Amino acid sequence: MLATPGSLPSPAVEDLYAFEVKQDGQRATIYLPGDGTLRVRARGGTDITATYPELLPLAEALGGRPAVLDGEIVALDDQGHSDFERLQQRMGLAGSPAKAARMAARMPAHLMLFDVVHLGGRLLTKLPYAERRGLLENLGLAGPAWSTPAAITGHGGEAWETVRDAGLEGLIAKRLTSRYEPGVRSKNWLKIKVHRLADVVIGGWVPGRGRLTGLPGAVLVGERHDGLLHYAGSVGTGWSHAERTRLAALLKVAATGTCPFAKVPPVTGARWVLPRLVGEVRYTSRTRAGRLRHPSWHRLRPDLAPDGPHLT
Template structure:
């Protein structure tokens, strides 16, 4: 029996459908009658969960890894009461919103892994989560996996789920560039494009769903490095970078992803001629056995955003900036 067949029979087996990374569809990609082929949603920066609501109102959240996340988020328990006895399986993302209404993964991390009831309840007050619902796979004993995205979204909207800690935001059809521009202005992680005719395929990464992230380019100052392991022994596994501020050079993270072997060898030579006895950073650096250097090299990196502690998220090395570097 196929996975989707088992899932249709047992909602507890449904796993999230996954998107492939790639560029957004072109706005002129339309059906022969001129209608839109794609829907566009915000890409939320949080924890993906399948949400099971029983007819008695009990709520269970399961992560992509199959872990029970229900005890972590007690403020979501009353979602079941709003469905008024209807049993459902929904797809969504758990986020913590900042003061501007944008997801802050750093704040969400304070909630992750906490299962002690008292502590979870206290954190629910300090850092309340918001459950963003964007799909409906099963309702009142009927599987919706074979329905189209448009049909499933209509069924989700008809449920009227809206509360202090959950919502089901809408989507737009056929205006990918507008969605891209709006999410960029709003400070969101990116856009997910979903084919309007797509069925829900549990646990599979489908080209019918595409995710595209916004990336920020930042110039940072190298103040140290951490030695690599294995074949990278003796070479920088990551460089320790910061930003110049009135209080001094502020450490913002370690960058190792994206470097070629040749770039690591080049960096080893450059960094070897500007060693320093102590940290050039004004704030602590939580990296074991760092090698400090004079803060003269400037690098360009891309990041997906910033944590609440003002540390770079998902940094990727791009290049050295010789036009900004001072080795003399």
């Protein structure tokens, strides 16, 4: 069951929802047949059991009681927050168990459990979320590499402020009466991302294709440190067609043959512009290298000088 992007439920209806922290990891279904074995499958059905050997002891946690659990595999940073950049170093190792074991020792993964869809031979998909959640919590699944993070009923506004102030990715709001709908992107589960704003300097662009031929498919943006423009990422969404057309005209005027970034970004087909245009973008978080994650264009900022914006 997948969540639909949405906005925070209003105070008038927030008591109809439970709120969970949105984890930034790899979605996984955990199959526990009750015979001391365990099978982990990714969202697309791929068997990724060998990728995460630290999860194997979970097979004994229910004492032979069969179950199918739903959760997110994450890698935690020093603050205990999920860090997808770290997890990427663990992914894709199912075909190399020895390397997966070495990586597990260096950068352990952690399974965040949030639902149970089968338990003790009983299919639970028709039960309401609140009842499934109660069954999950009663299992007491807390171990060295797995846990059952809290879900809060109501108080959505307070939960939102907490995740925003902590620098987390967002919330999942789940209607208490909702059934589990396998494979469905349901409006009963809402994915609410925290978006931050940043002022950036445009240093280049990449031509679009198809219906965007002749227009920028993405702009390459940066921030200034010590007088140098440092690459911060590529932004390719957020414009209307009219806005993209207007931006194309501005980029044409600012064209130059010299890359304005301190280091040339590894972007194929980039075209450079004089670093005169300042824009405001939305983004969710930053990589350790300072790149924007999930950036989306918001607006041009003609009121800001191109030597001043800094990302936050």
